[in-house]
Amino acid sequence: MPRPKTLGEWPVLPGEKLAVVEEFYPGPWTIEGDGNIYSTVTGLASIDQRRRMVLVRPLTKTPIVIEAGDVVIGKVTGVQDKMAIVSIIEVKGKRLPNPFTGALNIAESSTRYERSMMDVCRMGDFVKAKVINTRNRLPILSTIGRELGVIKAFCSKCGRELIAKSGSLHCPNCGNKEIRKISSDYGTLRRGAP
Numbered sequence: 212m213p214r215p216k217t218l219g220e221w222p223v224l225p226g227e228k229l230a231v232v233e234e235f236y237p238g239p240w241t242i243e244g245d246g247n248i249y250s251t252v253t254g255l256a257s258i259d260q261r262r263r264m265v266l267v268r269p270l271t272k273t274p275i276v277i278e279a280g281d282v283v284i285g286k287v288t289g290v291q292d293k294m295a296i297v298s299i300i301e302v303k304g305k306r307l308p309n310p311f312t313g314a315l316n317i318a319e320s321s322t323r324y325e326r327s328m329m330d331v332c333r334m335g336d337f338v339k340a341k342v343i344n345t346r347n348r349l350p351i352l353s354t355i356g357r358e359l360g361v362i363k364a365f366c367s368k369c370g371r372e373l374i375a376k377s378g379s380l381h382c383p384n385c386g387n388k389e390i391r392k393i394s395s396d397y398g399t400l401r402r403g404a405p
């Protein structure tokens with residue numbers, strides 16, 4: 212939501228742009244990146260004119276901030292040749308009130324040389340990943356590690372949930388075999404997850 216001309220509080224989501232750094236200093240629950248200031252939480256933003264500061268008042272009791280080192284769970288919402296976009300839905304075991312976008316680069320996806328992101332994850336898959344850094348407000352993810360990678364995936368041919376068997380994924384419906392960077396936690400995503 213754009214900053215209203217009349218000052219006061221306005222609702223913001225994590226990752227939402229609040230101001231540019233030339234205008235204000237980043238205050239509590241904000242982060243600076245790319246010359247902009249973004250909210251790190253769901254809350255109400257406001258301007259402190261006296262201190263030339265933009266700040267956010269979190270609306271949740273224990274606001275969740277995504278930091279380097281955090282293990283997250285997300286849904287793959289976009290796959291390009293060398294990069295995937297992940298909609299992060301859970302951080303350190305806590306569900307986010309609103310998904311937060313992260314990116315997974317192919318070089319950080321596996322210790323093997325992966326030619327295509329399609330061999331790592333595909334649209335609609337759920338992945339467990341670690342946050343490498345959050346510079347420029349975009350969490351950069353890694354799936355290097357035994358427990359990291361795809362934890363739930365669906366058949367590209369018929370849409371049925373795939374089953375992990377001896378290092379690859381099999382469709383119980385049509386027999387299709389697929390490749391992913393599979394997590395040792397494959398199949399453990401709890402019921403009720405989106």
Ligand SMILES: [Zn+2]
Pocket residue numbers: 366367368369370371382383384385386387
């Ligand atoms: Zn199938």
